[in-house]
Amino acid sequence: QAQVQESGGGSVQAGGSLRLSCAAPGFVEFYCGVQWHRQAAGQPSEWVSSIGNDDATTYSDSVQGRFTISVDKATDTIFLQMNSLKPEDTGTYTCNTYGNPHFCRNRGQGTQVTVSS
Numbered sequence: 001q002a003q004v005q006e007s008g009g010g011s012v013q014a015g016g017s018l019r020l021s022c023a024a025p026g027f028v029e030f031y032c033g034v035q036w037h038r039q040a041a042g043q044p045s046e047w048v049s050s051i052g053n054d055d056a057t058t059y060s061d062s063v064q065g066r067f068t069i070s071v072d073k074a075t076d077t078i079f080l081q082m083n084s085l086k087p088e089d090t091g092t093y094t095c096n097t098y099g100n101p102h103f104c105r106n107r108g109q110g111t112q113v114t115v116s117s
Contacts, residue, residue: 003025003106003108004022004023004024004025004095004096004097004106004107004108005022005023005108005109006020006021006022006023006093006094006095006108006109006110006111007020007021007023007111008020008021008111009093009111009112009113010112010113010114011114011115011116012085012113012114012115012116013115013116013117014085014086014087014115014116014117015084015085016085016115017081017082017083017084017085018082018085018113019079019080019081019082020036020079020080020082020093020095020111020113021077021078021079021080022034022036022077022078022079022080022095022108023075023076023077024076024077024078024095024097024106025076026076026097026103026104027053027071027073027076027078027097028053028073028076029076029103030099030100030102030103030104031053031099031100031104032053032097032098032099032100032103032104033050033051033052033053033097033098033099033104034050034051034069034071034078034095034096034097034098035047035048035049035050035095035096035098036048036049036050036069036080036093036094036095037093037094037095037096038089038091038092038093038094038113039091039092039094039110040088040090040091041091043091046060046062046091047060048060048062048063048067048080048093049063049067049069049080050069050098051069051070051071051078052099053099055071057069057070062088063082063089066082066083066084066085067080067081067082067083068080068081068083069081078095080093080095082113085113085115086115087115087116087117088115089113089115090113090114090115091112091113092110092111092112092113093110093111093112093113094107094108094109094110094111095107095108096108
């Protein structure tokens with residue numbers, strides 16, 4: 001099964017926006033969900049947002065109202081639109097599939113997001 005791949009990271013100033021992408025082959029076919037996590041240097045990993053195969057979405061309190069997760073089921077691509085970015089949003093963002101224990105257990109290498117004040 002093809003691996004999960006993130007893209008779209010970069011450097012922005014506070015208040016700016018970025019859109020991350022997560023290519024997740026099998027998301028539709030195997031009824032996977034996708035989670036985004038982030039990890040700042042020297043800090044533990046933090047869950048950011050999830051989307052289920054039924055399109056149900058959840059967000060951490062720290063990003064609620066600023067980030068939006070969505071999916072393009074034609075391409076098995078999950079997006080994380082990040083608005084009103086803050087320096088504390090800086091970190092490596094990774095996505096992983098979850099659900100079906102045989103097919104939904106892939107994790108990407110991550111993409112770096114840096115927000116300067």
